[in-house]
Amino acid sequence: MSEIKADKLSARNVSGTVTLGTSGDTIQVPAGVTLENLGTATGFSGGDNAPGFHANRSSGQGMLDNTSTLIAFNAETYDSNSAYDTGTGKFTVPSGEGGKYFVYVSCVISSNAGGNDINTADVILKKNGSYAAAASWDTNGYGDKLMLEINVTLDLSASDYLEVYVTMDSATGSNCTVGGNSWDTSYFGAFKLQGV
DSSP: OOOOOOSOOOOSSTTOOOOOSOTTOOOOOOTTOOOOOOSOOOSOTTSSOOSEEEEEOSSOEEEOTTOOEEOOOOEEEEETTSOEETTTTEEEOOTTOOEEEEEEEEEEEEETTOSSOEEEEEEEEEETTEEEEEEEEEOSSOOSEEEEEEEEEEEEOTTOEEEEEEEEEESSOOOEEEOOSTTSOOEEEEEEOSOO
16 A cells, blocks of 8 residues: 655645545545544535424314324425425435434314313324324313324335324314414424434
């Protein structure tokens, strides 16, 4: 192995580029060596938490009593890879982006009857149509508005998809609403974890 010793490598041109190796080469940093970046790092994969998205309800979504209902979070704050569909309420892992994801859901559920009308409520996160995680509330007729949250880490593969379902059982048979305004916002999001 040849060795070059230098204190500084610079491009011949004033604002040129210094290239190390060619396509297919491996640049190795030995154990015990510190690689310090004092500039801007570009072109490195795995440096952020993408894919990621955050979506919310822009207005309330009505539900029938005691009926499992898919919640379509119809407004996005961000969606780095266009992987969430506001029409279907489905997040699909993009090609080549499998890994561990942190997933979070928050739903504000209100009885349309008001008063102490909610017996039970469930928020269920589904992966590929099957149970992945849930949050439940059993008030036995002592609630009219509540918030249920899910925070979970999931192993996801490319083309896996996530959806959120809500069920509420009313003491009087009334319908309910999953909130979507400034004081009872419901939301759904996820992002890929790096380095795990």
